[in-house]
Amino acid sequence: MRILIIGAISFPGSLESSYYRAFKKMKGVEIVLFDIEKKSLFKRVLGNGILDRAKRRIYFHLKNNFLRKKFLHYLKNGIYKDIDLVVDFKSYWLTPNILRVLKQNTKALIFHINPDSPFDKIGGNFHSNLKDCIHFYDCYFTYSKKLVPKLYKLKAKRVKHLPFAWDPELHPVININSDDIQKYKSDIAFIGNWTPEREKWLESIADMDLTIWGTYLWERLRKNSLLIKKLKGVVIGEEFVKVCRASKINLNFLRPQNKDSHNMRTFEVPGCGGFLLTERSKEQCEFFKEGKEIACFSTPEELREKIEYYLSHEEERKKMVKAAHEKVKNYTYLHRAKRILEVYEELKS
Template sequence: MNKVLIVGQALELGRTEEVYGRGFSALGCKVQHFTWKEAAPSLVSRSLPDRVAWRLAWKLLAKSANQKLVEIANQFKPDLTLVISPLLFHPDSILALKQHGLVFVFFTDNPVDAHHTHSNSWVQRGFPLWDAAFIWSQELVERLVENGVKRAFFHPFCSDVEYHFPKRQANPIYDVAFIGNWDASRKREQYLKAIADYRLGLWGSSYWNTHCKEPTLKNLCQGMCSYQEIPEILGSAKMGLNILRPQNEEGHNIRTYEIPATGTLMLSERSRELMNLFAEDKEAVYFSSPNELRQKVEYLLQNHALIESIAQAGYKKALEDTIINRVKEILTIHETINQSHSNQYINVG
């Protein structure tokens, strides 16, 4: 039995660290979680005092939390450590955990851009130390290698079929449903504005009401939804809308799988990576501009049979990429690297 230590920000339902924990457990692994939220609450708190403390002393706070992490690892002795988004992970901790087993990282954001929520000096210094790195964009795989990562793998997001499944309404009350927060790029505003006169359902943070500048979208947002509510919300619409954040335009996002996994047609912003995952006009429908989005919505609403056929094909495709599949891929790579190390040891001996 493999012992797996999963390091992440928080252990909440639907977060990557929680989903992967369930996946490893389902395959018989003994799983232990370490979260920054529990080890150093001020590092992930959004209160004003904690945010000030973050800016002034995040490295000091994080180093203390890293010491706790190493102590837990020394007790648990994991065969594999999987780190989800390593912003707070000190490079020395990678070396310390390697004393027990392989140390992998899953970059859920783009670690080679300049945004402070995606990367920092620790992340960059850690690049050559990971035994393997996983990311959701093939293009970013190549850039990781260019930045010193020894083994980088394309690792798409996945379907969580335990919580996301078809819950279709016989008579959907929305033409299009969008689950997603307001984005400072305002790109999402422009896309939603283009279809605001259709029956549009919108869920996300209060920023839609306080920061959105499009009058047609004011007070449209119904607030945040829980992870468990996603199937019911998408089941209440004829189509589920996916608009990529700027940092995901080189790949895809988790909504890529959440929508088709509920048996809902995915109407998504076009990206090369996404079209490789779900075939255009067969398993999903794509757009690249607000005008094209409006045209696609208008056309699809006049062709209900097409909506159903694409939704069903997308659903079948989503079932091919579950968390179990993703964890199996990680365990296969873990075994391959371990075998490679063993062969090197034999050859040297």
């Protein structure tokens, strides 16, 4: 079986890279990549200034046009004619016309995996072409149960709930030494990007021993914010693991698009052996037992209360970390990849 994966496979920590590693472990599967990071001639633009944002718009315009031409060239020259399954990761640059040509030039089923809500107009997640593209996908996979009916309303052929998972190769369980502890330790750690909601949550505990690990987006903090002194750098892979294991408590906040659902941190923190204190949601409590495997909060008052409680109950924390790690072994990207192929076989039979 030949699978074409379309996405930012070489981008550090990307979802598609985790699926690529999972599919590679499966017998009888050959992977073909259309890596939008390697195919593109253009480099990502970082920074939060007005000029940076303008450059980013130009960057995406040029990059997307380049990718369209490159992909169409491959299709029309028969490069993908023997592909059985296309797994596309949030490739909004794929137009209805390109998807039509893909259907005409291959025998493949087309599966779309979106780690974000295509209806979210904040943060670059909105898919303006979704209504015209969605009927080309033989199956649309979404992390959120609540998005399933919305996608069917747009005339999706099939929608399947596919949660996030843990990638043991990206976030392995590793022992940390005294130098690691000294560099990464804190009572409370948060790993993730800035949002207005997260800023409010974290400012409510700014008086505590807190570290924030993230990208240039944290430059959007107010100039007099108490959180500025808490900022550290970006951590990916083993550095991410070291922060999680060196910190007593790892926080997780759900974006508006993840409310009542979950996110990648739901599985990543327990996977690498960290203690997870997460904003409460129905789906997360279906994956893990609250108070036994993970801890949850819903208000700033409860957040502070839970932090104070678990900082003073070390043995309870350790038991929960162990229990959550055992549970997350059933939630890996290999499990998710197998589910994708199950759907493929169902549609082919």
